[in-house]
Amino acid sequence: MEVAGEASQGDEAITLVETLQPDVALLDVCMPKTDGMQATRAIKKRWPKVRVVLISMYVDYKEEALATGADAFLVKGCTAEELLTTILAHSPKK
Numbered sequence: 001m002e003v004a005g006e007a008s009q010g011d012e013a014i015t016l017v018e019t020l021q022p023d024v025a026l027l028d029v030c031m032p033k034t035d036g037m038q039a040t041r042a043i044k045k046r047w048p049k050v051r052v053v054l055i056s057m058y059v060d061y062k063e064e065a066l067a068t069g070a071d072a073f074l075v076k077g078c079t080a081e082e083l084l085t086t087i088l089a090h091s092p093k094k
Contacts, residue, residue, distance in 0.1 A: 010034030029056035044069035051090035
């Protein structure tokens with residue numbers, strides 16, 4: 001596993017997905033300008049094979065996050081093992 005890029009805003013995340021074509025994008029629900037849910041919709045529309053894992057401090061976002069097309073949702077504070085397991089579960093098998 002390799003971290004291919006890092007963005008602080010949803011618009012940047014979309015640009016990085018376009019440029020880097022990652023297997024999995026881990027996005028925070030709350031980001032400036034374009035939030036993680038808007039970015040997820042854009043990413044899944046343009047690159048449906050890119051898996052998106054949304055993460056938030058608030059479990060209340062889970063249903064809405066998954067409705068955007070996100071492949072998984074995690075709550076901040078989850079264990080490193082849970083984060084890793086979720087990312088690997090949504091990575092294509094090589």
